[in-house]
Amino acid sequence: DTAVSQTPKYLVTQMGNDKSIKCEQNLGHDTMYWYKQDSKKFLKIMFSYNNKELIINETVPNRFSPKSPDKAHLNLHINSLELGDSAVYFCASTLQGSNEQFFGPGTRLTVL
Amino acid sequence: AQSVTQLGSHVSVSEGALVLLRCNYSSSVPPYLFWYVQYPNQGLQLLLKYTSAATLVKGINGFEAEFKKSETSFHLTKPSAHMSDAAEYFCAVSENSGYALNFGKGTSLLVTP
Numbered sequence A: 001d002t003a004v005s006q007t008p009k010y011l012v013t014q015m016g017n018d019k020s021i022k023c024e025q026n027l028g029h030d031t032m033y034w035y036k037q038d039s040k041k042f043l044k045i046m047f048s049y050n051n052k053e054l055i056i057n058e059t060v061p062n063r064f065s066p067k068s069p070d071k072a073h074l075n076l077h078i079n080s081l082e083l084g085d086s087a088v089y090f091c092a093s094t095l096q097g098s099n100e101q102f103f104g105p106g107t108r109l110t111v112l
Numbered sequence B: 001a002q003s004v005t006q007l008g009s010h011v012s013v014s015e016g017a018l019v020l021l022r023c024n025y026s027s028s029v030p031p032y033l034f035w036y037v038q039y040p041n042q043g044l045q046l047l048l049k050y051t052s053a054a055t056l057v058k059g060i061n062g063f064e065a066e067f068k069k070s071e072t073s074f075h076l077t078k079p080s081a082h083m084s085d086a087a088e089y090f091c092a093v094s095e096n097s098g099y100a101l102n103f104g105k106g107t108s109l110l111v112t113p
Helices: none
Strands: A004-007 A010-013 A019-025 A031-037 A043-050 A054-056 A064-067 A075-078 A087-094 A107-111 B003-007 B010-014 B019-026 B032-038 B044-050 B056-058 B064-068 B073-078 B087-094 B107-112
Touching (some): A019 A031, A043 A064, B010 B019, B019 B032, B044 B056
Parallel strands (some): B010 B107
Antiparallel strands (some): A064 A075, B064 B073
């Protein structure tokens, strides 16, 4: 009965590849997020998304794109991976009007 | 834009001692403030949140935090540290409910026997 799940948990890939990370929530939430945690453990918002609006952090390269097939899923697609993309990526979700975000377990991406 | 500053990237306390993790915020509107904990190789778990109700907020695992507008602070405390409290702690702020969180840089808590 995992609330927010991510797959894969670990992803190792070569520079230049394209990869996707999947996120699913079974909480009935309507807003989802992607955060990036770098090697110094600093967490930064990448995207906020609900049915109506996608908010993109302006510092995120356009190689990153969120894709939402339905309200319960927000996948992260990354083109032309670079060494600097190595990080832990966290998905989170909430219900609009709520104050609490629920986080997934994270996906550790390593680009070689 | 809202931001938080966590003072001290590493804090070490003895088991049974008081835990005090500092967080100051900057916000042009009444903020929503949060403390999250991250255990090694795990996701983030909400400890407590301030949403303009009571200024003293009690959370899980014996933690609490006090919102002080005059000091723009939201420090996290626990009267007696346990070994299991060793983790990374993040203070975060958002402009409104449902908005993305802006995190501090985190404080790593070490608890020694």
